[in-house]
Amino acid sequence: MLRALKANLDAFTLILIAVVLIASLLPARGAAASGFELLTMAAIALLFFLHGAKLSRQAIIAGATHWRLHLLIFVFTFGAFPLIGVILRPLLTPLLGNPLTLGMLYLCVLPGTVQSAIAFTSLARGNVPAAICSASSSSLIGIFLTPLLLMWLLDTQGVGDNFAFADAVGKISLQLLLPFLAGHLARPLMGTWVASNRHWLTWVDQGSILLVVYTAFSASVVAGLWGSVSPRALLTLTLVCCALLAMVLWLTAWLARLLRFSRDDEVTIVFCASKKSMATGVPMAQILFPGAALGPMLLPLLVFHQLQLMVCAVLARRYREAVSDASRDRPGGIEVTR
Template identity: 45%
Template sequence: MSSAPDTPPTRLQRLFRRIDWFIIALLGAIIVASFLPARGRGAEILDILVIAAVAWLFFLYGVRLQTTEALAALRNWRLHSVVLACTYVLFPLLGLLTFLIPESVLPHDLVLGLVFLSLLPSTVQSSIAFVSIARGNIAGAVVAASFSNLAGVILTPLLVALILGSTVGFSGAAVGKIALQLLLPFILGQIARRWLAAWVIRHKRLTSFTDRASVVLVVYSAFSQGVVGGIWSKVSVPNVLVLAGISCVMLAAMLWLSSALGKVARFSREDQIVVLMCGSKKSLATGVPMATVLFGPALVGIIVLPVMIFHQIQLVVCAVIARRLGDQAEPALVA
C-alpha cells in the first residue's frame, strides 16, 4: 500500500518555522515587565530564581564545553589568537570610542551598555551556523567560539572592572559574586561533564529550552528592576533608533576589521570566514546573565538593551553575508 506523498509546506507554515521564538519571548518579557514588573515579595522571590537561573546557565556551559576543544586551540594558536584579539582587543577599543558620544545624543547609561556589549564573548551557536553556511572551517569555528566563551568567563568581568569599575561602582563584593554565580557553576559543570555530557546531548531540546527560558527570566527580572527604577523615563524612541544606528556602525566596523585581519594574517578562505563570523559577534545568552551579576539592579535593564538590539542586527546582517559567501563557494565545490 503506497503512502500519500508529503504535501509541501504552505507559505504560512514556512513563515511560522522561520520565526525566532526566543526573540519573541525576550520581547514578551520586556512588555510584561513594562506593565507588570515584579515588586515587593515577588521581586525577592524573582531575585532568588535569577541567581539559580544564572548558575544553571553557566553550569550547562561547563558541561557542554569540551575541555579538549579549549586545549585544541593551542594547535591552531594563530587562528584562535586572531579571533580573541578581535573579541577582546579590537571590539573593546571600538567600545571605548562610544564614550565620545555626547549625552544629548545618547544617555550615558546606554553608552555604558554599548561599552559592556563590546566586552562580551562571541556567540557559539550562531557563529558556527554562519561559518557552516558560508562554507568555512567549521571545526575551527567550534573551537574559536567555545574558547572565546571560556575566556569570557574570566576576561569579561576583568575588562568590566578595568574599564567601567569606577563608573558602576565595581567592588570586591562583585568579584565574590562573579566567583560564586559564574565561575563556580562553570567549574562544577566541567567536573560533572564526564557523567552528564551524554545526558545533555540526548536531551538537547530540553536543556536548550531551559537555558533559553533562564535568559528570558533574567531579562524579565532586569527590566522589572529597570521599570521600577524608571527606565522608560530615561530611554525614548529616538534613543532606541540612535542605539540601533550605532550598533550598525559598530558591527560594520568589526566586520571590516575582522575581514582585513584575516587577510593580513594570510589565512585560508575557510579560516578567514572563522575570523569574520566569530570575531564580529557578541553573545546575548552570556551577556544578559553576566550583567545581572556585574551591575546594580537599577542599571541592569538599561545596560542590556544595547546587547539585545545589537544581537538582532548581527543575526540579520551575518545571515545575509554567510549566504552570499556560501553561494560564491558553490562553483568551486562543483568544479
C-alpha cells in the same frame, strides 16, 4: 537547515520582544521580584552546568592548535572592540546619554557568543573545530577579563570607585564558572545524555535569558526606565548598533584576508570575533550592576544581539552560496553539501 535556523532565531526574537513588553506593562514587584531573582539564578547555574557537561576535551584539543586564528579572535574581542568603544565614546555620549553609552561600553568588553557563532560557522562551511574552541575559551576568559576591562573603562568615566573587581570576579566565578566546572567534571556520567538531548540545553539557554531580561527590565521599569529612554534615543541606539556591527564585520573580514587566512578560517574569524554574547552578558550584568541601572546597561546588548543574529544569518548564507557557486564553476566540479 538555514530555514530552520532562521525560524528559530525569528521566534526567539519575537518572544524576547514580548518579554520586554510584558515587563514594561506588568513588571514584577516586591515578593514576586525576589522570587524571579532566585529562579533566574537557578536557571543560570543550570545553564552553565549543562554547557560544562557538553564541552568535549577532544574538541578543545582539535581547535586549540590553530593559535594564529585564536590569537586574532582574542585580540579583536578583548582589544579592538573595547578600543572602538573608547574612541566612539565622545560621539556616543551626546547622542545616547551617559547610561546608554555605558551600556555600549559594557557591550564592547563582553566575550563572544558560543552557540550562534558555531552554528553560523557551520552553516557557512567554516572551520567548525576552531570555532568551538575559540568560542568556548572566549566565554571562560571573559569571566575574568570582562570585569577587568570594565573596571578600566569605568575608571575612565570617573566612577570606577563604585566597581569592586575582586568582588565581581568572585561572584561571577561562584555563579557561572563553578557550575560550568561541576558540569564538565560530571561529563563522564551525563555527557552522553546531554549530547542526545541538546534541545534541553536550547530551552535552558533561551529560558534563562528570558528570565533575566524580564527580571532586569521589571526592576528598571519600576525605577522609571522608559521615562528616561525616549523613542528617539531607542532609534538612535539601533542606528549606532547597526553602524558598530557593520564596522566590526568589515574589519574582521579585512584582517583575515590581510593576514592570509584561508577562506574557512576567515568565516570562523568573522563569526567568532564580531559577535557579543547575551548568554554571558546578561547574567554577568545582573551580578555587576544594581537593579535600577541594569536596564540601560542591557538595552544596547539586546539591540546588538538581535541585529547580529539577523545580519549573520544572511552573511552565512552568502558564504555558503559562494562555496556552492565556486564548486559548480570548477571544471568537472560537483557541489558537495555538508
